[in-house]
Amino acid sequence: MRTLRPALLAASAATCALLLGLTACGGGSSTTAGQAHGHAPASSPESRTSPTASMPSKPSMPSTPSTNGMDGMDGMDGMDAPASANGLSADRDGYRLVSPDARLPSGAPATYRFSVTAPDGGPLTAFALDQTQRMHFYAVRSDLTGFQHVHPGMAKDGTWTARLAALAPGAWRFFASFTPDAGPGKGTDVVLSRTVTVPGAASSPVPLPAPKTSATVDGYTVTVKGDVMAGMAGMAHPLAVTVTRNGRPVTDLQPYLGTYAHLTAFHAGDLAFAHLHPTTAVNGDHGGPELAFHAELPTAGDWRLFLQFRTQGTLHTAALTLRAG
Template identity: 60%
Template sequence: MSAFSRSRRTLAAVAGAAALALALTACGSSSMNMDSHSGTMDSHSPSAMPSMPSMPSMSTMPGMGSATSDGLADAQDGYRLSGLPDTLPAGQGAALRFSITAPDGRPLTDFAVEQTQRLHFYAIRSDLTGFQHLHPTLAGDGSGGWTAQLAAPEAGTWRFYASFTPDSGPGKGRAYVLSRTATVPGPQSEVPLPAPAGSATTPDGYTVTATVPGGRLMAGMAHELTVTVSKDGQPVTDLQPYLETYAHLTAFHAGDQAFAHLHPETTATGERGGPTLTFHAELAEPGDWRLFLQFQTAGQLHTAALTLNAAG
């Protein structure tokens, strides 16, 4: 049984006891909707589905390492994302250099390792296309400088996110996500967000299907999201370890680009995993979210993109 399930049973018991106490006192007085746009499918499924029992907010669960904000600010608790450019040339890769400034005004150099990395860096365009998940390198000279190799971006407005956990100082052990935007000049063509649907197929033929118990995700509540990977109608069982698990899942909110990392419950225990993976899913805002699932087979990294709707 996962920690997620044990926690849910414990909370259910506490809630039941509380309800009984209230009843005695009273007697004495008086869809999930998902889509497929990794470029291959665009279908729609109904959202009027029953709700499911929910978990408490991840921020109340010890040891979960959840981020403390939606990732839309460049500073929090005295930590600041600095050095990223305001503009970038279209059609050209770039070495993005930046640093995290600590509350004492000095560059932060002490980072905890989270899923094999000391810092995760993400880039996405305002229409939630062009997703990139990068692992920057930290300068070895003690300057606290990071370098991320960005693939050539298309014209438009981009947001860059730095996800990290200080390993010393006032924010030690607390996960942060900071971000800044940059403009890539040139003619821009907005890509409409695909409608929610239950599955998506990658360009190389992998199909990803996502479900939650009860079939509906509620904003601000935690759920257990199950993802199944198949190919040509057959379950995929050769998923390789990637970042300490068999898949990595990130979400961005349509409109404001709020960030959410859906923490894996399935850890990598061998060289072959799948086809079913579970994640702790908590999306703070109602509306559509764009999910990017990354997994690896035969040394190749695949990315599946889905749109999920969180009900208010």
């Protein structure tokens, strides 16, 4: 997850905003990864109890869409797409995501082991804090019905271990988002990924829900305000999100990863990665009802966004569909 760079922040002065379609999903601690679009998967216990300090960060750049569904992934069983800035490669700027795990079991909690090699070929062990964490790890199913965001632990030799909730059978892409704190790439935002197969009888791809302006998750209604920016993909635009409950404004949002809401986007079909930068200042457990973001989605088409926010110690995850112009 990466903060927007100064040039993108300047572009956000545009007076128009994106129109975001929302669809409900049951987030929080009681749902399971890999279910249908109407049921958002749970984040890990670590995600629900992360500390709340540090600043938000910048997105990577999504790429050209492919077809939606299980066969829309570039390379299976750990194979990868060419290097690019959209998170769809295991290599970028001399950094490489390495893992012995190309297949993981279904139906039970799984462990994914990986490391990052530096441009000199050795293991990278120095990582800067980004939104209170040194590594953000995402597991996303190819039809966007499965999503997990966890924060793995690193051994002294640079080996990371990500503990995941049960994965549904099918094709998945695993993303590692980090900032090196040493070497030639120090301070550079990097997102790398590899594909993973979960064996079993995979269900048919679930079509992406149609965009809507609001949705309800765990009793909270999330509403987005803005206008469609036809033909303006590739620029940063302001995005306003309002959170209510039973028709009343919610003002008790608690900090999560140093912000009041965490928003990550994946492009339908190819799963290109983008992080949407939160701009609302944090003031204790008093967030809401309005949340502000800078949205930078360079590629036109449908995106699936995962909005995470915390109330009364519970993390809620809402799945949101956006159509970028």
